[in-house]
Amino acid sequence: MKLLLAILLLVHGLIHLLGFLKAFGIGQYPMFSVQIGRVHGLIWLLSFFLLLLTALTMYFNHKLWPWLGLLAILISQILIVISWADAKYGTWVNLLLLLVIIPGIGEFFFNKKVDGEVKLLTNLQEVSIDKSVDSKLGKALPPIVADWLKNSGIGSSDSISKVYLTQKGEMRTRPDGKWMSFQAEQWFSIKDPGFIWKTRVQMLGPVFLSGRDKLIGGKGQMDISLLSLIPVVRADNDRGINEASMTRFLAEMIWFPSAANEPYISWESIGTHKARAVSTYGDQSVSGVFSFNDKAEPIAFEAMRYMETGENAKLEKWVIKNLSFRIVNGIRIPDKSEIIWDLKEGEYHWLTLEISEIQYD
Structure with missing residues (x-):
């Protein structure tokens, strides 16, 4: 499942890369019916890198991957709206990715809460060690x-x-x-x-x-x-x-x-x-x-x-x-x-x- 999601993010990113290539006249892309300015093209390139980075961080379990994914999808969807006639079907991919990213954000906050509880447990343990005495002296154990x-x-x-x-x-x-x-x-x-x-x-x-x-x-x-x-x-x-x-x-x-x-x-x-x-x-x-x-x-x-x-x-x-x-x-x-x-x-x-x-x- 993780591999399939990474591939989907990568393919989605490569499609965004076409917008950059079109803007700088690198190759022919008849699927784009409108001209794309160079500034606009650089934003398509940024979206590609964000989607690529999301795929890598998600695959290798970096805790910030859902936030990168959310930013990537937000920029992607803005570009899609601007080029709606050519890129509107990308909205469905963004919605599908959003269904995965939202639980990822929930898991981020869940892990952050657990990290805080582990820190509390560790602090209480250190206090107990400071106050403890040798409990094993004279301890009777069954054979x-x-x-x-x-x-x-x-x-x-x-x-x-x-x-x-x-x-x-x-x-x-x-x-x-x-x-x-x-x-x-x-x-x-x-x-x-x-x-x-x-x-x-x-x-x-x-x-x-x-x-x-x-x-x-x-x-x-x-x-x-x-x-x-x-x-x-x-x-x-x-x-x-x-x-x-x-x-x-x-x-x-x-x-x-x-x-x-x-x-x-x-x-x-x-x-x-x-x-x-x-x-x-x-x-x-x-x-x-x-x-x-x-x-x-x-x-x-x-x-x-x-x-x-x-x-x-x-x-x-x-x-x-x-x-x-x-x-x-x-x-x-x-x-x-x-x-x-x-x-x-x-x-x-x-x-x-x-x-x-x-x-x-």
């Missing part, structure tokens, strides 16, 4: 959890404070729904537990969903919008979304195992291969059970988590199954997982993900 940290490559004095990762995978919105591919970025704060998760879900052709989940200061929030413009879901700071976000953070600790030693997490042994973790922030607590194999790898996580949002939210069994493991930046983590709602009606496998990249600080 299987201690083995997990040791085998994952986390030493007794190691402490991760920030994490950035990227994901890819598939999700669906109902048990019999169509699988949709997604890509995501996620930022974690460990000392003051929180995260920002940003995703783009490809629905059908050029139609996509923008999503952002966050947990900051024990408060959760979820925003989902169509084409980064039309709100679809918004859940903000109620018990359901707060606890669901805290549970998610607890489960995703598998990607930064040193968090098992943080003071807001307590542990309880359940047999030899299971342990219950309880995460507390202020007056809120959530818990879940980690299951390990004989290598002390965390192969599953189960918890009662709020499903849906608002008045429809209810506790359901939420399961993460870790399918494979690999070493990333010296730490052995699960890199592929399935997320399942275990409902009375049966299992609802709603998401499969793979870690593409992970960075620790």
Whole structure:
């Protein structure tokens, strides 16, 4: 899709280049029935370069591409109106491009908002680091959890404070729904537990969903919008979304195992291969059970988590199954997982993900 759009922009730009060539008498262009002055021709050339630059910046994901595209289309349409008899059909191409550029502008503001939230998360993390003390002294861990940290490559004095990762995978919105591919970025704060998760879900052709989940200061929030413009879901700071976000953070600790030693997490042994973790922030607590194999790898996580949002939210069994493991930046983590709602009606496998990249600080 991106390649087709880039080609359309390039072809549209080359057509504008003809106006410049006509104005300076370079070649014969019988499709232009009127004379084009040289100043007018230079504006046609400017439009060509703007459309070319839009194609390149869009293809290589530069954040300013929709603004360049909007300027290019504005100038293009002015030229078309001036030369209406010869160029009027170019209006349809501009309208088609506008349908893509407007969501691009929406995505620009969506990303700018997320960037601000990531900065806030980072600032809160730095304050927490300044105030923190060594939380690992005297920390009692179940044997299987201690083995997990040791085998994952986390030493007794190691402490991760920030994490950035990227994901890819598939999700669906109902048990019999169509699988949709997604890509995501996620930022974690460990000392003051929180995260920002940003995703783009490809629905059908050029139609996509923008999503952002966050947990900051024990408060959760979820925003989902169509084409980064039309709100679809918004859940903000109620018990359901707060606890669901805290549970998610607890489960995703598998990607930064040193968090098992943080003071807001307590542990309880359940047999030899299971342990219950309880995460507390202020007056809120959530818990879940980690299951390990004989290598002390965390192969599953189960918890009662709020499903849906608002008045429809209810506790359901939420399961993460870790399918494979690999070493990333010296730490052995699960890199592929399935997320399942275990409902009375049966299992609802709603998401499969793979870690593409992970960075620790």
